[in-house]
Amino acid sequence: MTQQAFLSAEGHRKTREEKKVLAGTLVGTTIEWYDFFIYAQAAGFVLAVLYFEPLGEENQTLAQLVAWASIGISFLFRPLGAILAGWLGDRYGRKLVLVLTLLGMGGATAFIGLLPTYAAWGMAAPILLVVLRILQGLSAGGEWGGAALLAVEHAPRHKRGLFGMYPQIGVPLGMFMAAISMFGLRAALTEEQFLEWGWRMPFLFSFVLIVVAYLIRRRVEESPVFAEMKQRKKESSAPLKELLTTHKKNVFLTALIFSANNAAGYMIIVFFASYASSAVGFSTTDTLIASLVGALGWFIFTYFGGWISDRIGRVLTYQIGFGILILWCIPMWFLIDTGSLLMFALAVFVLTIGLGPSYGPQSALYAEMFPADVRFSGVSIGYAFGSIMGGAFAATIAQAIYDATGQGWMIGLYLSGLSLISLIAVSLVPKTLQGIDLEAGGSSAEGSETPESETRSSGEHLPVK
Template identity: 80%
Template sequence: MSQQAYLSKEGHELTREEKKVLAGTLVGTTIEWYDFFIYAQAAGFVLAVLYFEPLGQENAALAQLVAWASIGISFLFRPLGAIFAGYLGDKFGRKLVLVITLMGMGGATVLIGLLPTYAAWGMAAPILLIVLRILQGLSAGGEWGGAALLSVEHAPRHKRGLFGMYPQIGVPLGMLLATVFMFGLNATLTEDQFLEWGWRVPFLFSFVLIVVGYLIRLKVEESPVFTEMKDRKKESSAPLKELVTTHKKYTFLAALIFAANNAAGYLVIAFFASYGASALGMSRTETLIASLIGGVGWFIFTMLGGWISDRIGRVRTFQIGYGIIIIWAVPMWFLLDTASLPLFALAIFILTIGLGPSYGPQSALYAEMFPVSIRFSGVSIGYALGSIIGGAFAATIAQAILDATGKSWLIGVYIGGLAVVSFIAVSLVPKNLQGINLHDDSDREALEVGSVLNRK
């Protein structure tokens, strides 16, 4: 597609293909993160008892820490998944990676739902659980980059934030779907039924979602940017090598930009519900209701963040989001600790006001940070590294802080500190990258030349 043809799309309404792309990225990421969040919620409620039983008999708090840590283990393998997916995505296209990651994530989720417990298989059960969790991490490492680029690279220049918002809202939608499932099971089953077999149902349901997502993604065409790059034979023979040698600054910034959002997000996804039930004595139903309210807030403000970034700028939108998180990270614990459902839910909802603006524009921001030949590798690896720094062990760290001090507000200090780091990192991204031509690197080269001349 030529520059002129690209610009001529600016005033057009969504085409049929664009609608398919947005639906494909939205449905796919929703399914992927449903799978991820089902595990996170199960880790908060049942995995310590069912799979880490020896530790539970000795020390229930230690067993819960290990259950939280099993979430983080998968994050350690995200960069490996991102490297592999980045190579495939930069070499063979975005669409192929999306299908592979969907099957990998969904297949692992279904197998977790079939996995016997420690009581039946002994040590083999937690070992296989970790193996399947690692497979989820490898799949998640490649999922987001493909979905983000497929949506942004189809977007008109002035609507990249809006288009890139679609894979982002898959996260709160996946959380809502997972939480609704858990809420329904909790409301209809006894505690014994839930522990015996009820918790497995959401994992097994993933098979249906895999089929739906696969059929939708098969209908989506390849990214026009990748197609044009391939036609011009510009595909990189070693994108990872080029990434780490010439674009390590933006890869490092991308990781730090995501860290705080991912850490705070995993508190909303899993830790708050477990904390309310185990530390505050709230019922599981109450904490799941609060999580649902948080998911709705996250969805709304992520949409707003993507949309508004096209108007006031991506960097400024991120700064607003992280500013809210910095201010609210400590005070929210005093509302949470009331153990009152309205105040507990309000605390989470206010946090999502900051989560949305610091997540909605991420797809567009990252796409504009990297040149076309290594874009998939850059956004995927930056995202994966950020998830390790931020969300991988956020729940584990939060639990450790609580166990060591008994002061929940110190968890807020931890989250607020990460948000300061992410605020600084996003502030270092040049604002003039917004609107850059994604089809080739002519605009980027001109900006680099201009920067050199200005320094002279």
């Protein structure tokens, strides 16, 4: 590459269409995770009392375990959502799936805000709650894959990590929005008002977010890679079958890579607040403050992780992130157990230093692991199974570990073990995949390479790290 061409590539400015794409992917994942976070927070604060009342009469711990498990139920349906979304996305485009998943996720969330409690409807209430959680799981199974690919496939070759970071930072932004809304309600309402109707307000607000996100996403153009693939008529007649026969190794690797990050992330999302309140004695306000600190750190280091992966390599960025998680997941519990809000917030913030590098590059890494005709299916299904291995029942497992041992650091041992597995998995991904051609005629997911063509946006590409 000539010096002039290198400067041209580095100096690439986002086009108007690229800005619309990044805004569309960011807003969708932010709303998706806002929806998940408010449910997770409600599971920690009110659902055991309002929807699993019979269990709570005999055993309050059992009622809380079931409330945590209701979070995990939706994860079990993510693979099915990923299969459906992958089938649609690999044939009819990424944009269509993003609209459908947005409506499914947001609609289910809003209806949870309208759902009567067990006291009003009896067993019908928790059953309908689970049905709505399943709909959320189906929608979430396709949301991330569509957003990630739309961002990465619009990106210049040398900025895939940066572009792919935008749907990733939807997680901390959604968490921040959820924590702020819960914090405001807890501060403004009495305990009785919050239990009676206040907890429903963040769910109903999802109606507004759906409208905003739809107006943004409807203006986004289809992925250029999918458009070219369609023009060349290279759609697979059976992408799922091809995926599971030809690319099963990379599906398995993507699941393992995501599992540790997802499990550790769900400690911040779900479990820390409940643990700090019940086991250590923090107030609800204190736990929400720690959540806000966690969201801020997660945002900063996820952004950094996506950006730095374009410079030092995605595999190395992941390895750094997982290394930090392995080392920190046990000591952080001793800080939380001090009962100091400052130490609690510090424990959560340091955890995000490892979460960011092991999450920010994910969109770009996964996109480069699969060829275009099965890419949507590959990244979505791998992501969905990774979320089952990791976050689906992380809170339930953590609660069970603590109930059995009475030691928070034992939960850290579980998280460190998962992080080690994910570290090994990402180390098996060939570093030479970074920067490969993502066009419809691109490489095989199992590590074969194709000659690097010119970057779509800049006309040049950077050397693979």
